[in-house]
Amino acid sequence: MPLSKELIEQKLNEKFSGESFVFTEHRNELTVSLDKKNIAALCKYLKEEDQLAFKLCEDITAIDWAKRKNRFTVVYHIFSIKQNFRLTLKADVDESDCNIDSVSSVWKTANWHERETFDMYGIHFNNHPDLRRMYMPEEFEYHPLRKDFPLMGIPGSLSLPKNKN
Amino acid sequence: MGLEARLNGDSFFTTTVDALTEWARKNSVWPMPMGISCCAIEMMASGDPKYDIARFGSEVMRFTPRQCDLMIVAGTVTYKMSHVVRKIYDQMPDPKWVIAMGACTSSGGMYRSYPVVQGIDQFLPVDIYVAGCPPRPDNLLNALMQIQDKIGRTKARDFQDKPLPELTVIQNN
């Protein structure tokens, strides 16, 4: 049976009864918005349920909405090779409580994606095995993809080598 | 060179030795390919059979800085990378020259953004800037010929009093 919006909706509501999922579609792409406390359990279910089999985690990132109440949205793109179906998961994270459960125990590949998101947005991933900066030097204090970080950076935040001659 | 240090002045012997060393030096420039990004591929292309950098005596790309006299910095230098570039430059023996290949190395290029150093001349002495993003191999060869001209104008004696570069020997703990 090919995967469709209805089937996923039905399966998720069966498994996680009492939780509210919001299903949206834009340009034929299905997106599920959920509460951040469910993310690890839901990802585990989506991966291990035989009919869904979302075995490939393509990407994890975040969006900074700047002035919104829930400032960040963490976005997961997962793909089911078996069903040839792509699904987007979204969970809101507020700045005052800037953390979300890690899914690196579900997909190994999530490790680096979450590190990158931490580096760029400063969102903390709980239970992550190795949460370090991905790109920027460890001494760097800021999170560059936040909207309040200027494009040209903050002068003096990154060092240049000293000229010896 | 130790010889010309003992024979001061422009005697026949020293000028002849100078001419010889200049000629030898300029026709066997050994580049240190500091390939960082896109320009590195064009630098590789300049070594391929079509452009053939060997015509200018520079096909010996040495990946260790201690055997090189020309550093070609090819690609965007970020703040994180700048320390590495400088460290490698410091390890090269004198006399040494630097080509800043491409717009990124020369001025930051199209990357006016937080991690990119806006021009490597902020921490390195640069001899030749090559325009282009990335420059065609012909451009790099042109820069190499200009470096050769510059080397031809440099006297070997100019380097005799210069102190050796300070090698950073770090003790454990």
Add this chain to the structure above:
Amino acid sequence: MEKLTKDDVHPKILEALLADTNISVEDALENEMILNMGPQHPATHGVLRLLLRLDGETLMGCVPELGYLHRGYEKLAENMSYYEFIPHTDRLDYLSPMSNNVAWALAVEKLAGIEAPPRAQYIRMIISELARIASHLVAIGSLAMDVGALTVFLWTLREREKILDVWDILCGARFTNSYTRIGGVANDAQPEALAKVKWFIDQYLPNLDECERLINTNRIFVERLDGIGVISADEAIDIGLTGPSLRGSGVEFDLRRAQPYLFYNEMDFKVVTYPDGDSLARYFVRADETRESIKIIRQALEKMPQGDTLLNQPKKVLPKKAEIYSKMEELIHDFMIVNFGINPEPGEIYHAVESSKGELGFYLVSKGDGKPWKCKIRSPSFVNLQAVPQLVKGHMISDVVAIVGSLDPVMGEADK
């Protein structure tokens, strides 16, 4: 060689490197050795830095450190219009700029809800396959060079030059092309360029065979790759490998087949897989994939229709330059698009293509402005590199170059 000290390695990296041992940082150099490889190393394909933990010559652990080429693409994209970002996509995976252009154009077109005319799509298909060949040629050549066969590198680079010549004719740039536009391509493919493509695909296969004859039966080459860096199909999917690296583990997953874009659904080609999952299999996949690309190009050249190469939709697509100079209406549209952007309706899309390294995806969020609110680049090299610690474990130190070379990372894309 200088001894590596705590000053050179950040304590957090050391911590990660020594995570599964009971030795402390202080006595690390007594039992086991920590070796720094890169960021300036000829075999790391750019500026990848690997910290290796060695017991004798056997690798006990490995921590890759990225970010030496982090150029802030995603931040730049948020600060420029969709058109302005096209040249930046060239420099992501700089071994195949054309396919990145195509990926970006397709993503923006999906966001804006437009579609390029068929001829433009066929041209895009031809150039992305040519880009795939060009990229695989460098991958094969540099892999051979890493394990000691320099001649192959010169031969594959010679073939690559021919593709760069095609691009020179096609768009006037040989390396960073920026040839695609949103809603089409910059100019129609000239007959000379197509003739050159035909000439190239006819003479390519014998030359590839020649390269293969040189290394496929070479004992040194084969033994340095055979059985090195083995990864099973399940592990490969779990760690997120895509592209040739995944197909080298026997998984028949290719976005051109699974989720066809352009006209790949009309093309007859085989998804190349090899079951072994080692470095040699990944090399074979790349070599065979170029043959399939030749097949696709040949079909595309036959089927290519005549017609426009740029969509006529003034609110979203820049008009042709000649018309801007002669007509008032077009001048106004050009002014509006250049100054205010194409303003796609609010929404978000993820579009992925099969680039030469794997799945190259763009995640775009529009708020209805001329600039993307958020642009995330899902780069295959970044994800593929994550497999390195797992692949090198237990191998000898000289195998690291073979493994990294067989994954074919491009740091411009991995570091973004």
